[in-house]
Amino acid sequence: MRFNFLHVTKCVVLALVLVACKKESDAPATTPPTTPTPPVVTPPTPSNSVHITLGNPSNASTDVIYFDNYLMVKPQYVLSYSRNRSTPNWVSWHLDETYLGTSDRQDDFRADNTLPQGWFQVNETSYSNSGFDRGHNCPSADRTNTVDNNSATFLMTNMIPQAPNNNQRVWANFENYVRSLVNSNTEIYTIMGSYGSGGEGSNGGQTTAISAGRIVVPSVIWKVVVIMQRGDNDATRVSNSTRVITIRTPNVNTNLSTDWRTFRVSVDDIEAATGYNLLSAVPAAIQDVIEARVDNL
16 A cells, blocks of 8 residues: 555644644633722711711711811710811711710810821910901810810810801800700700801901911801700601701801891701711601701791
8 A cells, every 4th residue: 555645744733733722722711911990998987976876977987088078086076077177077966964064164275186197286276366266066065074075175176266256156055055955855966067268257357267377267157956855776766857956157256146046047058058968867758858947946
């Protein structure tokens, strides 16, 4: 039989090709490299403080990257702090008769050294000669059960530059009224805040900032007060009939009524101005009712 060299050569080449293909198919598949997706940073919303039982209005975070919405949780109150304004955006606190006692007003205004490292710390003299009071958000008189609790209200992270007549008249009158509602059967949740820039202090004219421009003077000050019967699971107990008082005043020193009732607005009004979601832990259907209503009692 004649040997066909060309035929054999073709067969050998074909066999080698098949073996090579098999090796390639047996090899593990490789995935082309991809660019890793950066993690989504979601601001934490602590829920273990009684002072934000009704919600965290701006979803403030304890992560320092949120420097203008920085969450500070204290035993006496909770606040959202703005590094750029050097004031709180809002302060929220719970009040019942257990917080009221006989401790004296401490008047120990001081810097808050729990601010992140490197941030400007407003101190007890930062408002000097500015024409504005060191205006409390959470009032000293709402924390008189112990010396420590009263002292905590004098941290400068609880203060805003507030026109003296605004602070000492209309706001003092409203604070006194709210405390008069506290008894063994009543508890109250309050959120106070401010926004804008440009207030009128005792020096006259409009001032947008003090302390060499480091502290912004707000143009508007507001407060939301929720009055409830004492109980548990408070956010779920808020009803359509729950009384909510909301006031908003210009931060001015003259031509200002001392009657807080003349400044009543709705929660919706404050939300529209600030973008906050106030009372966010309350069921939405209840929010729709109580946030649209203006108190008239």
